[in-house]
Amino acid sequence: MTKHHDQSLHQTQTSNPAPEQPSDSASDSAPDHAPTADRERTRKPTRWGRGKPKPVREYKPKLTWERKEDEVWAASLEVRLVLDHDAPAGLADQVLIEVHEIVREEGRPALELFGASEAYAQVVADERITEEHRARVDAHGMTPGERLSAAFVSFGVAGFFFCALEWLRGGLWVGISWPAVTLTVMIVLAVALSSLAVVARAAGLVRGALWFAAATVATVCAGIGATAAVPDGQLFTVPAPVLMLACLAGIAAAVRFPDATIDRWFAKNPTDSDDDAWFARLDGLLRGRHAMSAAQADGHVREARHHLASAPGEAGAVDVFGDVEVYALRLAEGPSRTRRFARRQFYGSCVLTVSLTILLIDNLTDPGSSPFWLAVNTGALGAALWSLVTEWRRSTAPDTPTHTHH
Amino acid sequence: MGAAHVHTAWTRAALPLCLLGIFDTEEKSYGYALLSRLTDVGIDGVKAATLYPALTRLEEEGAVEIEWGAGEGGPGRKYYRITDAGRVRLRRDRAAWAAFASTVASLTRADEQDAAPSPAPTGEGEDQA
Incomplete structure (x- = not known):
């Protein structure tokens, strides 16, 4: 027994x-x-x-x-x-x-x-x-659909609390102007596009991620330009709870939209007979989903190509190496995995820290800036700096032994 | 548990040790040659989808180092060479494996002895005793 x-x-x-x-x-x-x-x-x-x-x-x-x-x-x-x-x-x-x-x-x-x-x-x-x-999941254990839903839910929650703060600070009625409309559209679009960029990268679609990232930058630039160009003056007023309800509706839509549908959009597994597509997919997965450098990913692809060229017979890449996502996982599960992701997070924190610093300078030089938002900005910058230090330490620490299933 | 599955598990567990053993006897080697070598000695359950991840792990652990060779009209060849740390690990793992195999062997031999039918006593033998 x-x-x-x-x-x-x-x-x-x-x-x-x-x-x-x-x-x-x-x-x-x-x-x-x-x-x-x-x-x-x-x-x-x-x-x-x-x-x-x-x-x-x-x-x-x-x-x-x-x-x-x-x-x-x-x-x-x-x-x-x-x-x-x-x-x-x-x-x-x-x-x-x-x-x-x-x-x-x-x-x-x-x-x-x-x-x-x-x-x-x-x-x-x-x-x-x-x-x-x-x-089939990314470093956070999420599929593309789950990750995109999570991003929109987080954005909706942030919007909800922002509207609630506006209600507390400025009263029930919120004034809507052309600059406010332009800015809101820009932020929603930028968040959506940047989320798509992150999801595409985690799905191994590196080129698609770059396109989404470029579109995000273009949206922000266009939004800033348009906000300065549109006429000032209030268009109408709306009760803050209506805006909060709109945020809740957005959250509900993000939750109810089927993740499987989004997963299908980002699934791009090659056909059995297309070896070039298999190797391209392997390269994308290693770089995007598993945070390898281009040189590391290229090394694995070259080695696999060499093996396939050496093997007798007509067996294709999928016959020799199996499912491309599983093979990519096996190559990426070594002890340097933790270090690679910490380095990636470090780069992300660098961008965030620079953005928050620019925002803080803008807040400090603006005589009409709110003490509340100044405090929030300062706190966020402090947290970002702390993350930078932590992630740098993790990314330079000795390799962490990782558990593997194979 | 099917025999095939058992042997696959054994092979996977022992693969890094086997690879280090091969590297210790050769100046350098590459994936396809290693696969052929393993097949030649009777370890034929290893597939490319298992071999290369194992080699990658050995490389990340510092047991082997890599060197790229020029390709002949195709992609370059990636050679693996054992490091000093790899030799230390080979000696350590070889001793541990030998002890483990010895323990398993002693247990399974004991089981065989227990299971084997004892010869029926003969009156002649007893008389001699």
Whole structure:
């Protein structure tokens, strides 16, 4: 009889083995758990992430934990699975249902049965999150659709609070002028285009990302020019709650729009017979999704091309190397991954810091600037500088050993 | 667990050690030649999709270094060469692997002995004793 819950996961896995994903390393961190034989029926050999995630249940069950410590343990496990391991939708709920059942049957604390939540989250990730799933999400564990939705929701929330502040500061009625309309349109367009640029890059579409970035810059320049050119003077007034409702409507639209539709827009996997397209896609994924430099990505592409040229027969790139997204993930999962992403974040923080500094100078030189926004600007600049230091340290630290599934 | 899956897992686990072993005996080598070498010695479950990521990881860990050679009418060839750190790791991992294999062997031999039917005692033998 098995003595560890993770070992039993191994056993159930064997009924539907995935030869490309051995998980021998997972058992090293085995939590101590002594399940009974009849508990085998609770083990689900389901592997998550093949195609569209399929929640086992259509609703999120409300689990009641008898012990407070189990509730804390379960919450920690859920957070670890979602944040540390980018678990697909529904997996954390399913695992918690299983854990809850075992804890209830055994009458012992979850910590005693499964070990530390962090270690058990690692076991679950090893056993039940497929390489295919991890290959299709970006560094934040999001698909293009999820990331774009998140960007618009964040923008909508920011707009909502901005309108609320205007209400508190200037009263119920907000004056709308041509410069305000122009500026608002410019900001919405710039945010949308810059979000598309980030999403396109994370999807491995480097050229598309550059086009979106160029369009963002052009929009900002055109918006600044147009704002100065349009006539001043109030057009009409509108209640602040109406503007807040408009922001909420935007948030609702972003949430309800199907992520899968956006994912399809950014999916550009080559056909089996087109080797050049496969190599171009590999290059884009390594640079865009996995933050490799152009030289590093080119090295991997050249090596793969050389291998294909050396191999006898008519096998194409997809036959020899398999799915291009999975292959890119395997090449990118080494210990330098953390350093590469920290360097990318550092560059992003540099741009943010320069922008906030320019804004602060403008605020300081403007005698009519609001003390509130001056304080916000100063605080944001301080946070950006702190991020710069942190990210630089991370990007220059020795390579971090990373866990790999293969 | 199917035998094929077991062997794939073993191969993946031992692949970095095998590669370092090959590098230790050769001045330098490249992906396609390494794949052929592995196949020649009987490790034929390794695919290019597994080999190159393993080589990349060894390179990032500092166990091997790379050198680009000129291509012959095609893309250049990427050669791998073991480093001093790689040799240290090879010695360490080789010893650990030998100890592990020995442990597994001793356990499986014991199982075989337990499972083997003991010869039926004969009256003649007992008489001799």
